[in-house]
Amino acid sequence: MRIIGLLGGMSAESTTLYYQAMNRLVRERLGGLHSAQLLMWSVDFAPIAEMQAQGAWEAAGEVLAQAAGRLEGAGAEAILICANTMHLVADQVQAAIGVPLIHIADATAAAVKAAGCSRPLLLATRFTMEKAFYRDRLRAQGVEAAVPDAADRDRxxxxxxxxxxxxxxTQASKTDVLAMIEKAQACDSVIFGCTEVGLLLSPEDLALPVIDTALVHAQAAVDFALS
Structure with a gap:
């Protein structure tokens, strides 16, 4: 089994989901007492979030690149950035290491297509919904993501x-996000495009197919680890 390095803490709430999901998936695949071989570097998210707000993406990328290098040095054979938004700096992180970075948008695009869909609604941070890095990567793989309107993106x-x-x-926030989805008449699926969205909604809340990016990213990592 290969060792996976997790760049977490963005936020810590969803990094917990990665750890749980990857261990569960390995146990389901191998049985018994098996679990994933993982290394984790969990950042303090507050400085990263401030860099995001200021548009200091290169500085944020350097923080992650250094952390990824430490994980590689400790034995990680692939790296996961346990967040969607911080894949804006994925190329910078990949350039700093000699092992693969498993990209969350690639795992997401594959899952959308596996569900027989091509026009998902992307629910994410404003950065992920509005900047080109994520939707362009999906588009290159045949997935044309839509996003909520400007007011809903802010909310x-x-x-x-x-x-x-x-x-x-909160129930109020869940109600608001479900209303956003209800407006998306032309969409054939929903991407939980922030790794925290699955804390608020579950697939059972929706009639449309759901792609939870944290879960499909964890699956891609386990596939790599066991390949």
Missing amino acids: LHAIIYDELCQGVV
Whole structure:
């Protein structure tokens, strides 16, 4: 089994989901007492979030690149950035290491297509919904993601940072996000494109197919680890 290095803490709430999911998936595949071989570097998210807000992406990328190098030095044979938004600096991180970086958008695109879909609604931070890095990578693989309108993007961004990343889950926010999905008449699926969205919604809440990016990313990592 290969060793996977997790770049976590962005936020710590969803990094916990990665750890649980990867260990569960390995146990399901191998049985018995098997679990995933993992190394983790969990950042302090507050400085990273401030860099995001200021548009200091290169500086944020350097923090992750250094951490990825430490994970590689400790024996990691592939790296996961346990967040969607910070894949904006994925190329910078990959350039700093000699092992593969398993990209969350690639895992997401594959899962959308496996569900027989091509026009998902992307629910994510404002950075992930509005900047080109994520939707362009999906598009290159035949997935054309739509996003909520500007007011809903602002509301969703606030829910993620002010609530979910801090472990706060409210019925009011769930109702608001379900209303956003209801508006997306032309979409054939929903991407939980922030790794915290699965804390607020579950696939059972929706009639459309759901791609939870944290889970499909964890699956891709386990596939690599056991290949």
